[in-house]
Amino acid sequence: MAKNTYLELPGKTVERLSQYRRILYNSINEGKTNIYSHELAKMMNLTPVQVRRDLMLIGYSGSQSKGYVIKDLVALIGKIIDSDEGQDIILVGMGNLGRAITSYFTGKRDKLSIAAVFDNDLQKTDRIIAGIPCHHISHIKEFVAKENIQIAVLTVSPEATYEVAKMLLDAGIKGILNYTSVPLTVPEGIHLEEYDIVTSLEKLAYLVK
Amino acid sequence: MAKNTYLELPGKTVERLSQYRRILYNSINEGKTNIYSHELAKMMNLTPVQVRRDLMLIGYSGSQSKGYVIKDLVALIGKIIDSDEGQDIILVGMGNLGRAITSYFTGKRDKLSIAAVFDNDLQKTDRIIAGIPCHHISHIKEFVAKENIQIAVLTVSPEATYEVAKMLLDAGIKGILNYTSVPLTVPEGIHLEEYDIVTSLEKLAYLVK
DNA sequence: TTTATATTGTGAATTGAATATCAACACTCA
DNA sequence: TGAGTGTTGATATTCAATTCACAATATAAA
Known part of the structure; x- marks a missing residue:
């Protein structure tokens, strides 16, 4: 049963949960309704114990005879x-x-979903790229505030990394996924x-x- | 002192070594010859203790007065x-x-370096893409054997992932970097x-x- | 019913990684 | 010279994640 209190899950468990869900969608499409820990483990390249431990941590219980109900597990x-x-x-x-x-x-x-992308190249800004509106980076702060954005993906050049990261933090971003080759430092929280x-x-x- | 015996380093340490080196190249370009653990730590967003422990694991010693000699460290x-x-x-x-x-x-x-890339789209094969020769995936096995390739980057569609991974393992690949959304299972070793x-x-x- | 088998759930042990602590050393400056 | 400072290297500790071992349970088969 999902509690209202905040669950403090290990980071690795969270990653696996994301992957369990994706794999379970496939199983649903194949017509499966139930699954055993060893089946899920096989598909994920894990041990059955680890699968059970993860599900234990989120408080989901299966049955000894039928395993886990996929639909319920996905929902949880x-x-x-x-x-x-x-x-x-956003992506920058x-x-x-x-x-x-x-x-x-x-x-x-x-x-x-990606709400907008940003670049500093005027050739790219103020138009739709890959289906998403592209704005100039000078509009990041305003956009983040207005749309209540909390997460940014960083794919700028190494030279621009520090400066853009600073802009993102300044704008109030809470999570950064850094794909540049430059290690970043972020404040507590x-x-x-x-x-x-x-x-x-x-x-x-x-x-x- | 670097031993000839195989060093069994923690995975995380290996990742950091790769990043130390890249950062140290920059320092060399800036004219620095020596560096203290706290300086390197600051640049990497780590603690000085962690930096020293990593360097201890690879058997590199600095001096209390001058810190580490960047050139030697990079070489090691x-x-x-x-x-x-x-x-x-190769990349597929x-x-x-x-x-x-x-x-x-x-x-x-x-x-x-990337020696070749592979695709199953005949429009893309047998020509140079992004500066690298692109071949049809049916030639993977032959290429891997001939060029003694050990590492492959996997960026195919989810549907093709299993099949291509099987081809790579069959061809004798020893390491796979999987960027698809499909978790893979690989044999021991x-x-x-x-x-x-x-x-x-x-x-x-x-x-x- | 009874036995055998397969599964879940979980306390305990183990492994792995990060952090704290501190002795030993080198340098500076009074 | 000798006290004070800042550094490395190493051991000990803590913390996180994984794996082990097994009790509890459900089902099927004898």
């Missing part, structure tokens, strides 16, 4: 990770990567996720050695 | 994460994201890194709630 995950009214995101930096992420993401989730392609590849290169 | 990191002869990568799936990653990555690292944009954003959305 939604209750935990979606916000009721939905949540809008409409280069190759920004454009790719924008078109990739658009329409993927109904409670989470602001959430930051960093994913750098070069780092990932160098890590893999080390591991396969 | 290279010794640990680069392979001597360099390492070639030349959609928006594949193209973005290819142009983003090309030229970034000299010991690590194969390294997998997964980064899904939707998951990252949903995690952020949860955190800012």
